[in-house]
Amino acid sequence: MNAFTQSNADSSSDDTGDGPGGRRSGGLADQFDLRRLANMFRRRARLMGAVAALVFLAVVLVTMTATPMYTATANVMLDTRAEQVVNVEAVLSGLPADSSVVDTEVEILKSRRLAERVVNALQLDKDPEFNPALRSPGLVSSAKNAVTSMIASVTPQEAQDEAIAEQKAQERVVDSVLRGLSVRRSGLTYVINVSFEAESAPKAATIANKFAELYLLEQLEAKFDATQQATNWLNSRLEGLRDQVLAAEAAVQQYRINNNLLSAAGTNLTETEISNYNQSLAEARAQVAEDEARLSTARSQLARGSTGDDLGEALSSPVIQQLRQQRATVSSRVADLQGRYGARHPEMLTANRQLTDIDAQIQAEIQRIISNLEAQVQVSRQRAAAIGGSLSNARGTLAGNNQALVRLNELERTAEASRTLYESYLNRYKETSSQQGIEQSDARVVSQATIPTGQSSPKVPLNLALGLVLALGCGVGAVVLAEMLDAGLATAEDVEQRLDVSYLGAIPLLSSVAEGRVGAPIDYVVEKPLSSFAEAFRNLRASVMYSRLGETVKVVAITSALPGEGKTTTSVCLARSAAQQGSRVILVDCDLRRRSVNRMFGAEPQRGLIEVLAGEATLEEVMTIDSVTGVRLLPLAKSSLTPRDVFGSAAMDRLLEQLRQSYDLVILDTAPVLPVADTRVLAPKADAVVFLAHWRKTPQHAIEAAFRLLSGTGAHLGGVALTQVDMKQQSKYGYGDPGYYYAEYKKYYVS
Structure with missing residues (x-):
């Protein structure tokens, strides 16, 4: 260690403290010494007094020269209760009652768009308080005259610059209005305080009420626009869906016609035809069996030596019944003549010949009945065969139709889906149309802004008190800064x-x-x-x-x-x-x-x-x-x-x-x-x-x-x-x- 450093070390080693240079630290008392602090302010008293006096004087001048301002407040409440005029779902639902929604509405009330509407509604761009360009007398009129005289020579670029300048002037008016607007939520309630500060008390109340009024109107317009837009969209959508339904149903019918899938009362005609053929075939076969049984019975009776009198068809034949009555009459006469004249009497012979002739007629009629039974059997068999052939043809047609039904079912499902979608859109269109004109705002004005009776700023006592505190603070800050900058x-x-x-x-x-x-x-x-x-x-x-x-x-x-x-x-x-x-x-x-x-x-x-x-x-x-x-x-x-x-x-x-x-x-x-x-x-x-x-x-x-x-x-x-x-x-x-x-x-x- 060199001598220069060694001397410092020796000097430090002589002390036994922990502080710099071997000095013992005094703990909190050394870190915060009121006497040192007091001495610091004593030696910087002039600086502190000068800074404090300048700051306080500036606050006093600003307060005394400030324009008196008045603040009016309108209270708007988000209404969580909604009147249900029609029992249908609204296009634009009501606002849910939570803190984030209330905070969002506060920001909407402070939005630039709403301020622009207030400016246009109250023509605040013509008010010198909000339009700095109007604060110089005659400036606007001279500018208008200059624009009118130069409009013929204005180039497109200059016209565009003029439009941009007007837009900027309008934006400055909106900025000025927004500076006077104060929107805040009242605690944790659904009430929003809309305050406006202006140089005139009536003007402040008017603007605050206009903000609340246009806010409610904007809510109604939003719902109306949403409903109108939904109605227009549903209407245009319904036209397309209607065409789809008609096209789908036409495709189903055309496919039915092309593939002979016609139906009646909801049943396929081929199936109905087959059902009828089956029933007719069964009846024809029963008729064949019946005719064959009658023919077989008749032949059996004749084969056993019957004269045919006991045949069922003969018994029911009116011709045979009539011939039998004649024979009975002739037989009675023959018996009478037999007993009266004997067998060789001419009348007896005549009666016998009549009786023989009647028996011959009866036998001929019986033969005719047998022949008729044979014909009926033949006809029944041919009819059954014809019905069977038609049934086979119908079944073949049905097999082809069943293959065509796969595509038909697909077309029918498509048509049904289009029809269901069309009906749902149609119902929603009718519901939406019924809501037009009955939209309700989600908020209401609890109390209108009244004309304030006293100015809101400047608050002279408060400003002077704050100015005094600020002056003292600046004085103390100046002292602290001077001490920090004092490197000696x-x-x-x-x-x-x-x-x-x-x-x-x-x-x-x-x-x-x-x-x-x-x-x-x-x-x-x-x-x-x-x-x-x-x-x-x-x-x-x-x-x-x-x-x-x-x-x-x-x-x-x-x-x-x-x-x-x-x-x-x-x-x-x-x-x-x-x-x-x-x-x-x-x-x-x-x-x-x-x-x-x-x-x-x-x-x-x-x-x-x-x-x-x-x-x-x-x-x-x-x-x-x-x-x-x-x-x-x-x-x-x-x-x-x-x-x-x-x-x-x-x-x-x-x-x-x-x-x-x-x-x-x-x-x-x-x-x-x-x-x-x-x-x-x-x-x-x-x-x-x-x-x-x-x-x-x-x-x-x-x-x-x-x-x-x-x-x-x-x-x-x-x-x-x-x-x-x-x-x-x-x-x-x-x-x-x-x-x-x-x-x-x-x-x-x-x-």
Whole structure:
């Protein structure tokens, strides 16, 4: 570890705390210290007051110059109850009663389309409150006249631009109306509050009511349009379905005709024909059996020797019955004549011949009946055969028809499906048509907006109260921002915690500790040796002497990160203060570019440090003595600027060793670290490096950058001292710092 880093580690190891730089953390009390907070606002009181005053004044001006506005509110309720005039399903159903639907309706009420309808209904584009173009008197009329005079020469592109400009103007009016509209749901209810803010109280009520009215009208129009659209669509669809049904049914009938699938009373004619043929065939066969049985019976009777009198057909024959009556009459006469005249009597013979003739007629009739039975049997057989043939033909036809029925069934199903679809659409068309004219809105106006009696804005008391809070907040924010942007170091705590190095002391700004008119600081430290200003350098010397425990510190290099930190003034004052305490002190000017020591003492030597190192002069020849305190000065000549590395030479080492042997304190006034590399060469040669930082001015990042440059040189950093400290302002910083109690101990010093 290099010496620069080791010194920090040694400094940190002396403390046993956990905080940065070895300081013990005070817990919550350190993190939130009311005194530090109060001090922060004390030192930034002017900034806070100025910002707060400006903000509050701006709020007051805005409030007093604001145009009075009036707000009117109309209440619209989503009605969850629906009147059922007709018991049919509506085309556009009612709104369900849930939160998402209510929120959706709120957005619809805030929609641009509804605002455009309100603008057109109330002609708000002609109202200067909503149309900025009308706020300048005569602007619209002059524009109209200009347009009228130029319309003949307007090109199509210019006409299009004109239309776009008018549309933009209309959109600006709508935007202005929407800015005045406020729509919100009342809690978790179905009530929506429609509020409008305008410069006129009656106008606010009128616009709020118009929003509610057009919202309900838009709901009705939506339902009417939906019903009308559904009716038109169903009507056009019905025409197509009607044609489909007619075509399908015509195809069925034509197929029936083409395939002889005619029917009557819902039954196929071929099937009816077959049924009739089956019945006729059965009857014909029964008739054949009957005729054959009668014929067979008659033949059997005749074969057994019957004369035919006992035949059934003979018994039922009227001819035979008549012949039998005649025979009975003749037989009675024959019997009478037989008994009266005998067998040979002419009348008897005549009667016998009549009887024989009647018997012959009866036999002839019986033969005719038998022949008739045979004919009937033949006819019955032929009839049965004919019916059987027709039945076979019908069955063949039916087999062909059954194959054709497959396609017929498909056509019939298609026709039935088309008919069912057509009937359902027809029923829905009739239901939808019946709903036209009876649509109901899903909401209703609970209360109309009334003309407000008082202005809604600006609310002067509230605005002033909020303005005061805002002003205080902005003031506090300005203070916090200023503190955040303040990258400088103000207290010992800042040095030790933020830089993690030792704090050597504070060099006050002379005007903050001296009363009356004072001269140069290097003279004041001599003139007022008991003053707080002189005491600050004695404290600094003591801190430097004990910055390396157990080692003697004689050679001290004083440097800073940037120019203007007070290095030369501090070096001279520290040298004079040490000389007044009886020490042998020599001040070596090591700033080749500025040579500030010469300017402070008003001298311009011809030879100096560079000549001594070059061997061109001796130390005694170039060294001067401060006539007031006896401090030896090793200045720089006017021509001392050289590109050679004079400070890293062996001659410089020999010179410092010589000075160390001859003097109690050797002060090296060096150049700033960041712009010049000389200090990085000189710093390791010194026993301690005193790093100066301008109070509240030198950025912390600059100091840290300088530390990084010195960290690899092996220099021993004794610590950081704050310069040009305003002791009056320092009392407003964190307590615990010595400067915080300056007001209590400043009387201890002699001015």
